[in-house]
Amino acid sequence: MMRRILTVALPTAALLGFSSQASAQENQLTGPLAGAPAVRGLRLHRKQRFEIAPAVSFTLLDEYQRHILLGARLTYNVTDWLGLGAWGAFGAVKQTTGLSDRIQDANDQRFNPRSPNFTTGQESTGRTLVRANIGKDFKQQLATINWIFSPQITAVPFRGKLSLFQKIFVDTDAYFFAGPAFVNLRERADCGGSSGVDCAAREGSGPDPGNVRPAATKATASRMAIAPTFGLGLSFYTGQWTSFGLEWRALMYSANTGGFDIAGGGEGGRFPDGKVDKSDREFKFNQMITVSFGMQFPRTIKQSD
């Protein structure tokens, strides 16, 4: 009897132990992954390599004028996740927005003797009111970016791969960058007040008894704005030493984008004061999208363990 009990009891106990062991076995199967690196054999596209990346940047949400900037980014990647470098670009193409064209058209009509509204009192008042703000060629008074130079630090926290239709695989990394930016701007020059320049100076010379002469094209001046810049981007590595890049950048600085007298007078300085100066600059979160083609040197690539 005892033997029969043992015969039944021991296998039962063994089976119970078997279940717990099986669970433990399952854990052990995944156990070797514990402590292992997240990625093995990672292609180190950045580590101890220089990157030269010609780039084209497009400004976003412009009020009066859009910019296309041509430039390049130079980066030395100390590690695969940290790089030091600089980005520079100049304003190669400047294109007015629809609003600027509309303002230009309205101003042309305002000072056009053949316009049906030319002789009305409303237009005459309009001519008087806008002379301080709009010159004959409105485009010439808009704030423009001459060039930008920005030393920057780049952090690459995310590295992976991209699968497109399970057919195309591209090494990809996502990076953040930040640094100071030196922005060389050209915007309307100061006038009125102590500057001794008449903001509403008319084209030509002599008196204007009929109030018919438009204002002269406004003078502009260059200045340097120092602004923080930051952004994020993606690099798509097409080979051992080539890549495509797409990044978004923010630049925060103040500018008088339209060249208007909009502030400095009245309560809280929120009304025109007859002068154009720094009080008319508005702080703006300037944004741009950059497309680049990167080349990494040396051209041979290393792999992690």
Added chain:
Amino acid sequence: MIVFATTGNFRLDKKANNGDLVVECAKRVEVACHLVRAPLLEPCRVKPSIQGQPDTSRTVRKGYRMNQGRMGLLVAAALLAVPATASAQKPGKGAKPPAGATDKPADKADEKKPEDKPAGGADAKPADAPAADAPAADAPKGEDPSAGGICDLDPSQCPQVDFDAAASKPIPAQMYAVQQLYALRVRRVEVNPYWSFSLNDQFVSHPAPGMAINYYVTNVLAVGVNGTWYRPFGSNLNQDSAFNAQTRRAARVGVPLTEYDWSAALNFTYVPVYGKFAGFGDFIFHYDAYIVGGLGMLSNRPIAVIDPDNRTFDSKAHLAFNAGLGLRIFFNRWFAAVGEVRNYVFQDQLEATTIARDKAATDKATWYGDKPITVNVQAQVGLAIFLPFSWEYRLPK
């Protein structure tokens, strides 16, 4: 004494069949039966088998007898020993079935693979040879000699394997860049609350909350709806930029503006891109990218700028097409962050930039001007919750 070595899950049954001890191994069991001076009363029969393959039962020793109690103890001890042995084995080795599980005789299998011959040359013996010789013939290829068991009991039976030669064998395994979809989407519902804001309207920004609900017909294709509410609960989230007023004052040029009320659309989503990223070289997170497009309505109305004294506009719904791109980053298998850029294209209705004279100024027919095609580019940032939360993969990883 019976020693079992195994690399997979299995089941052992003890049957009293004509006095024989029959051990059935359900799957991928590599069995070595070794008898060491045990006074067995009944013949020991070991029956390794693999599901779906013929059994190759063999009698390993006759002439010994053992009472039932001792058999039970031995089987119990074997059962306890088996999982521990299995755990100790390196992964992957168990994928090869035992020689005895094939239709080929053990000696033939070994003739083709001389490097797998165990020491002692026992492979030349027939399959029904005594148990003392059988383990060598049945020893699994690639068995680790240091795994204990047979090697400790009888070094002459310890299998010898050229690991360098074994490692150099090509492995025709198909490798995928992404072995298994981290989060299956098929037959799941995605609930996606989001916050949207306009990217291309410098005159009036249109921030608003919204919600999208998508049902994934396949892993890459979904049908769903989304809606955005720009004036929730009587408030108005549309923001007229300060520079509009400045421009009107400085240049005496009014720009017609519109504010949005709501939008709703039926959409199709296609997910052609998915992958994974390593964060800080330490953790892996998964993402996918998708294309979305659809058809719906967008309700808006002009903001009275040119003649605010007389004009008050009502909202009108316009047919709106939309198309966009999105990126989804998974925190776990049912919770993700979503970023999306969506273009809503519709025929707008702007305020007239001229004012009719006298009483005609109050006539609504004179209030409306151009009907341009408007492209409203919105960024939508939100969360995605997939329901149900869990699922089962059709195939193992």
